[in-house]
Amino acid sequence: MNLLRKLLFPFAILYAFITSLRNFLYDKGILKSHSFAIPVIAVGNLSVGGTGKTPQIEYLIRLLSPNYKVATLSRGYKRKSSGFILAGNNASAEILGDEPFQYHKKFPDIQVAVDADRKNGIERLLNQRNKPDIILLDDAFQHRRVKAGFYILLTSYGDLFSDDFVLPVGNLRESSIGGRRANIIVVTKCQADITNDEQGIIKVKLKRALDCRDDKSVEIFFSTVAYDDKVYNETESRSVSEVKATSKLLLAGIAKPKPFFDYLQSGTDEILQYPDHHHFSESEISGIKNKAGDKIIITTEKDFVRLKAKILKKQLFYLPIKSELVSNQEAFDQTILNYVGTRKGNR
Secondary structure, three states: OHHHHHHHHHHHHHHHHHHHHHHHHHHOOOOOOEOOOOOEEEEEEOEOOOOOHHHHHHHHHHHHOOOOOEEEEEOOOOOOOOOOEEOOOOOOHHHHOHHHHHHHHHOOOOEEEEOOOHHHHHHHHHOOOOOOOEEEEEOOOOOOOEOOOEEEEEEEOOEOHHHOOEOOOOOEOOOHHHHHHOOEEEEEOOOOOOOHHHHHHHHHHHHHHOOOOOOOOOEEEEEEEEEOOEEEOOOOEEEHHHHHOOOEEEEEOOOOOHHHHHHHOOOOOEEEEOOOOOOOOHHHHHHHHHHHOOOEEEEEHHHHHHHOOOOOOOOEEEEOEEEEEOOOHHHHHHHHHHHHHHOOOOO
């Protein structure tokens, strides 16, 4: 592995130069960023792979939707459609992509849109008669063509951007210095009992990677993944304690499924793991059914939206998750609400 890293290092330096040059051109206004007159909150990360963007977007929806008309805008990764689409009655995971379809099904009172061109997507949302008060941009930290008014940067507890390097040697999409654009950093997937001392050590590491000398330059929070105590399908629910004692098939097509498997697994379970955002072929569905037999199948919420039309409804369940702040939730919420409440958008 060390030899491979040495061989790839020149390409990583080139990649870092190109992304840094791009950021410099946007920072200096040579490449144009477009801002909008309503609050726009971008959630993203510096690294490839799962950092918990979907639970974080859902947290913001729960926080803001009681008092504001909220819209989410995603690119719709791996969807089988193109251009701008606003979710409606005919929405599906194939049309919207996994996460947007999940938002649409869980939060029917918000607007869910997809467009690879975020500028066009925002303009289309704002040209509606029923335009939103707030737009949440999903996975848009590197989308510099739109200048959001507020940036939330996510980094996983077990894979901090301060310990990583740019592609292809590491997993960073850009140098860690790019994290300076963030208003808030959330360290995701922490243990719920992470100590204040450990939080302090991580804060120092992250700020050192950002070359931040001012303790007030960026706020850093810590969150954990909270698993539901029940699994669900469209007709029933079962307690996790019950399904842990049941022989079952666990299935996941997400970036880092180990915590999901660990939470539910017992000794006699079958486990199937697929790549993130995997589209299941007919032969794979047939193989899943054969492997499961008459056992129940438990999957993630993202996989459920792609599988529910292909597997018996009574057999397939999903486990919901939520993002929860380990501490300082009130301060986090108030920071978001203060930004939105100013109604100054990105100006």
